[in-house]
Amino acid sequence: MTQNNRERVVVVGAGHGGGLTVAFLRQFGYAGEITLIGEETVLPYQRPPLSKAWLKGEVSQESLALRPPAFYVDQNIDLHLGVRAERIDVQARHVVLASGQEIPYDHLVLATGAHARTLPIPGVQLSNVMTLRTLVDAEHIRSALGPGKKLIIIGGGYVGLECAATARALGVEVTVLARAPRLLERVASEPVSAFLQRFHESKGVTFRLNAVIEAILGDTRAECVLLTDGTQLSCDAVLVGVGAIPTASMAQAIGLRCDDGIVVDADCRTSDPHIFAIGDVAKRPHPLYGRELRLESVPSCMEQAKRVAACITGREPAAAEVPWFWSDQYDLKLQIAGLPFEADETVVRGNPDEAKFAVFHLRAGHIVTVEAINAPPEFFAGKKLIGSGKTVAGDKLKDSTVPLTDLAA
Amino acid sequence: MIQITFVEHGGTHHTIDIPEGMSLMQAAVNHNVPGIDADCGGSMTCGTCRVCVPLDAQPVTGERSSLEQQMLEFSGLDGSGVRLSCQLVARPEFNGLRLQIPESQV
Numbered sequence: 179m180t181q182n183n184r185e186r187v188v189v190v191g192a193g194h195g196g197g198l199t200v201a202f203l204r205q206f207g208y209a210g211e212i213t214l215i216g217e218e219t220v221l222p223y224q225r226p227p228l229s230k231a232w233l234k235g236e237v238s239q240e241s242l243a244l245r246p247p248a249f250y251v252d253q254n255i256d257l258h259l260g261v262r263a264e265r266i267d268v269q270a271r272h273v274v275l276a277s278g279q280e281i282p283y284d285h286l287v288l289a290t291g292a293h294a295r296t297l298p299i300p301g302v303q304l305s306n307v308m309t310l311r312t313l314v315d316a317e318h319i320r321s322a323l324g325p326g327k328k329l330i331i332i333g334g335g336y337v338g339l340e341c342a343a344t345a346r347a348l349g350v351e352v353t354v355l356a357r358a359p360r361l362l363e364r365v366a367s368e369p370v371s372a373f374l375q376r377f378h379e380s381k382g383v384t385f386r387l388n389a390v391i392e393a394i395l396g397d398t399r400a401e402c403v404l405l406t407d408g409t410q411l412s413c414d415a416v417l418v419g420v421g422a423i424p425t426a427s428m429a430q431a432i433g434l435r436c437d438d439g440i441v442v443d444a445d446c447r448t449s450d451p452h453i454f455a456i457g458d459v460a461k462r463p464h465p466l467y468g469r470e471l472r473l474e475s476v477p478s479c480m481e482q483a484k485r486v487a488a489c490i491t492g493r494e495p496a497a498a499e500v501p502w503f504w505s506d507q508y509d510l511k512l513q514i515a516g517l518p519f520e521a522d523e524t525v526v527r528g529n530p531d532e533a534k535f536a537v538f539h540l541r542a543g544h545i546v547t548v549e550a551i552n553a554p555p556e557f558f559a560g561k562k563l564i565g566s567g568k569t570v571a572g573d574k575l576k577d578s579t580v581p582l583t584d585l586a587a
Numbered sequence: 588m589i590q591i592t593f594v595e596h597g598g599t600h601h602t603i604d605i606p607e608g609m610s611l612m613q614a615a616v617n618h619n620v621p622g623i624d625a626d627c628g629g630s631m632t633c634g635t636c637r638v639c640v641p642l643d644a645q646p647v648t649g650e651r652s653s654l655e656q657q658m659l660e661f662s663g664l665d666g667s668g669v670r671l672s673c674q675l676v677a678r679p680e681f682n683g684l685r686l687q688i689p690e691s692q693v
Contacts, residue, residue, distance in 0.1 A: 554658045
């Protein structure tokens with residue numbers, strides 16, 4: 179493997195994907211110049227703890243960093259933080275920063291992520307109506323939480339539920355409003371939704387499902403949330419967690435193919451051969467599913483960063499991984515592997531009442547998804563079986579007396 | 588400082604000085620050691636920071652917790668020496684430890 183050491187890689191977006199791309203490039207021996215550009219003022223950091231350990235005050239900001247400051251010096255990474263990349267000139271092959279500075283590239287990696295979706299209702303601009311994507315957002319939320327405070331969370335997805343769990347631990351009164359008839363409607367199965375709702379309720383969270391919001395009311399600060407049925411719920415703060423929108427405007431401006439994200443090939447290459455896109459912003463054909471997917475998850479972003487670094491350095495890329503996701507709420511560890519496309523059988527192993535079980539989804543006798551609650555062996559066995567495509571009998575899977583080692587061997 | 592050597596599957600060595608109290612996963616990540624992915628950042632969720640502790644050093648690194656044991660049951664790696672490096676927190680007795688990194692963390 180050789181690289182022209184005057185070759186240049188520019189990475190736009192210094193989040194998880196961007197930070198890992200530069201790290202993998204150096205791991206893989208890339209000897210050229212590397213520039214990392216990010217709008218946030220801090221070094222790339224881990225976002226998952228923002229709704230959990232960090233919000234609870236259990237970990238420091240320093241410990242969130244993907245790599246320590248010395249890494250970027252030692253590895254000769256040129257950092258431009260707190261800087262906005264304005265546009266790409268594909269002819270000249272350079273990125274133009276807000277300052278007007280032009281940064282030339284041979285390979286450009288767009289890792290611009292996603293931004294929080296907002297609601298088209300009056301009152302979302304009030305100062306204590308918050309969303310969660312960045313450390314600054316999380317600081318804002320942390321300052322609004324405290325014993326006896328009333329927090330209304332709009333959205334029954336992972337961000338909402340993780341923040342609900344953390345807020346309860348901090349003594350906050352929490353009400354979750356969701357438009358759907360059940361929690362995690364798009365991302366978890368019914369048994370998992372039902373279990374989580376019961377668990378959160380046992381910890382004191384109030385849910386209003388099928389809730390449609392008319393407006394958030396207040397002068398400069400949100401004081402209450404008004405539902406279309408006339409209900410008014412008073413609050414000290416509102417957190418909106420209703421999904422994210424890929425930040426693809428720079429790619430759209432130069433005509434890269436976009437469709438709910440930047441469309442890329444299996445190697446994460448966009449319709450311009452010099453430009454890659456990875457992470458939350460990238461929509462990529464997944465070899466295990468034969469369709470384009472935009473996955474918002476750390477493991478997916480890590481796999482893509484590794485793939486791009488392998489392509490740039492001329493390495494054989496690793497085989498595709500089974501996509502997986504995780505969430506921590508209270509002392510619950512949720513681990514999910516695979517995606518439930520066209521599943522025709524659902525099997526529950528273990529006992530939800532003991533907060534230790536797994537839901538397997540099968541298609542024609544093959545496991546396609548496992549959702550594990552406090553059940554790491556089921557998660558890892560399921561992930562392995564999804565990858566191998568081995569046929570499994572649902573009745574054996576359901577029977578906790580049949581060891582997983584017999585099924586996954 | 589506690590000196591730890593990580594050995595990649597291909598044989599490349601990385602010898603690192605680690606302060607007491609830091610997890611060996613964190614140390615490997617901070618030094619960009621290939622093969623320690625640590626997707627979850629140390630929350631014992633991903634199982635991608637596995638290392639093999641040589642037999643003679645296993646009394647020093649100690650026993651796996653029950654959760655760690657569950658995490659490793661289907662790792663495809665056998666043997667009592669397999670550990671999650673996020674669960675190995677540097678102590679003075681670790682000085683001189685050599686850890687083998689598996690070919691793949693998947």
